[in-house]
Amino acid sequence: MRPITLREPFRAVFYAPFYAALARGAYAKAGVDVRLLPGDQPAAVKDIVLSGDADFGWGGPMRLLLAHDADHDCPLRLFGAVVMGDPFFLVGRDANPDFHLADLATLRLGSVSEVPTPWWTLQDDIRRAGLDPDRVARVTDRSMAENVVELEKGRIDVAQLFEPFVSALERDGGGHVWHAAASRGPTSYTAFYARTDRITALRDEFAAVIRGLRDTLAWFAAAPVPEIAETIAPFFPELDRDLLERSLRRYRALGIWTTDPRFPPEALERLETAMLSAGAIRRSPGFEGLVDEAFTAAALA
Numbered sequence: 063m064r065p066i067t068l069r070e071p072f073r074a075v076f077y078a079p080f081y082a083a084l085a086r087g088a089y090a091k092a093g094v095d096v097r098l099l100p101g102d103q104p105a106a107v108k109d110i111v112l113s114g115d116a117d118f119g120w121g122g123p124m125r126l127l128l129a130h131d132a133d134h135d136c137p138l139r140l141f142g143a144v145v146m147g148d149p150f151f152l153v154g155r156d157a158n159p160d161f162h163l164a165d166l167a168t169l170r171l172g173s174v175s176e177v178p179t180p181w182w183t184l185q186d187d188i189r190r191a192g193l194d195p196d197r198v199a200r201v202t203d204r205s206m207a208e209n210v211v212e213l214e215k216g217r218i219d220v221a222q223l224f225e226p227f228v229s230a231l232e233r234d235g236g237g238h239v240w241h242a243a244a245s246r247g248p249t250s251y252t253a254f255y256a257r258t259d260r261i262t263a264l265r266d267e268f269a270a271v272i273r274g275l276r277d278t279l280a281w282f283a284a285a286p287v288p289e290i291a292e293t294i295a296p297f298f299p300e301l302d303r304d305l306l307e308r309s310l311r312r313y314r315a316l317g318i319w320t321t322d323p324r325f326p327p328e329a330l331e332r333l334e335t336a337m338l339s340a341g342a343i344r345r346s347p348g349f350e351g352l353v354d355e356a357f358t359a360a361a362l363a
Contacts (some may be wrong), residue, residue, distance in 0.1 A: 063093060063267045066096055066271075067115075068119065069119040070107075071106075072102045073226045073312070075298070075309045076224060076251070077319075080144060086281070088274035096271060101324070105125070107121045107125075108121070111257065114295065116255035116263065120253065120254075137259065139257075140254065141256070141261070142358060143326065144253060144319060153240065159259040164199045166193065170199045170217075171200045172201045173202055174224075175204060178209060179251070183243060183336045213231075213237060214236050220240060228309075228312070229305050230305055250329040250330045259352055261357060264340075267322065276362060278323065279320060286305060324358060325349075325355055331349070331350065334346045
């Protein structure tokens, strides 16, 4: 098997199993040399994979939903599920155990600006809670780091954040989790994807990737959190180890990671529904049009 290149969208704790697979040499043990191309622009991965500058990438299935909506002949397909739960939270300054999403009608929310999926899925949850999301007073132009400051200064009431911002606020007494988006159930957030011609040409290599991912996810589900943190710490050299462990522990307790690479159809359906209700897409090719699950099943057979 020849070496294959894998493009990363950006560095994030909720991508932990991807880093664990690389750090533990899981792909090499399965028989393939996977070389990571680091990145910091999530939207660029799709174009890099389409151009052939990377053999495959990982990222949000929403990128493929957008691509297929714009081009019905888009050759990109998903395989190898990893993050199938929403990794975002609503955090307020003070404890609020009786919070309901409909309460956002009277609150000022700092929503995620870096990527669109967190708001698309949240606005769908808000609709289901009986509130028009357009009624929410929302700050849309600040980063999560900036919204942490805004929350601490009292200029917003609640912030939409992912880890490690959440654990840092909790540890320092600056915030409390009001709502975990993962509580809605399966929602497809991250998987591998590649062009269909690459999946055919590199069938053996990608099959080895799936087997390496399977072994990693099984280990990830059972390993002590400090061991996981030690394993992936080189990917987060500036992150405090205590915060890394807190983040991993919370995410694992919420079940945002799959335990094997099979792609749950209901997770994609929930994302599709949210994007349709947000007006982000007009149509979807459906599970069969987006996910090459037969390939994953064959690789695991």
